[in-house]
Amino acid sequence: MHKSIYVPAEDSYLMSRILKEQIPLLLNKNINLKLLEIGAGSGIHLQTAEVSGVKKENIFSSDINKASVNHCNILGFNCIHSDLFKNISGKFDLIIFNPPYLPDDLREPPHSKLNTTGGKKGNEIVLKFLKEARNYLEKNGEIFLITSSLSEDINFEKLGYKAREIGCEKLFFERLCVWELKII
Numbered sequence: 001m002h003k004s005i006y007v008p009a010e011d012s013y014l015m016s017r018i019l020k021e022q023i024p025l026l027l028n029k030n031i032n033l034k035l036l037e038i039g040a041g042s043g044i045h046l047q048t049a050e051v052s053g054v055k056k057e058n059i060f061s062s063d064i065n066k067a068s069v070n071h072c073n074i075l076g077f078n079c080i081h082s083d084l085f086k087n088i089s090g091k092f093d094l095i096i097f098n099p100p101y102l103p104d105d106l107r108e109p110p111h112s113k114l115n116t117t118g119g120k121k122g123n124e125i126v127l128k129f130l131k132e133a134r135n136y137l138e139k140n141g142e143i144f145l146i147t148s149s150l151s152e153d154i155n156f157e158k159l160g161y162k163a164r165e166i167g168c169e170k171l172f173f174e175r176l177c178v179w180e181l182k183i184i
């Protein structure tokens, strides 16, 4: 795997666990569940979605890092190069994003910033994502999004989403949560 691709870590494993719990429930309601992952990285969640029963032709993904796109394509997944939704079209039942969520740290090397840094306060990329994501959700569609206690809190309601925490993990220095978001 190219060295710029995000190596799955605690945040990835938390998202994986949630997907293994939630995807079967979603498939019970809709066997043709259409999933989009923004920022697919190593493709870990695309593989989890497939083994959890999402039809491979219904799994879509993107990354801003061309090495990730290439890697996920080699794994056999539909993955395109895109900055958030720029090159995405269509609507999805489930959009997942384990974003870069940390506040800017000048000591961090540029190649890993793409994976980890969400902006000055940490939540800038997520805010941009949330403003656009609603246009790509099917009616009754939902988003699974990771946030970290190290970045500034997000007022989901103000952005037009009903939010529910569906899984959190306390690490040594931060608390990670997966949020289920639905359009209000």
Ligand SMILES: C[S@@+](CC[C@H](N)C(=O)[O-])C[C@H]1O[C@@H](n2cnc3c(N)ncnc32)[C@H](O)[C@@H]1O
Residues within 6 Å of the ligand: 006, 007, 008, 009, 011, 012, 015, 038, 039, 040, 041, 042, 043, 044, 045, 062, 063, 064, 065, 068, 082, 083, 084, 098, 099, 100, 114, 115, 116, 125
């Ligand atoms: C924390 S990593 C998560 C990777 C993988 N989904 C996982 O959970 O292991 C964040 C991913 O988002 C990608 N990314 C960063 N900014 C992005 C943007 N503006 N649009 C699309 N992808 C982006 C990075 O290249 C990286 O692959």
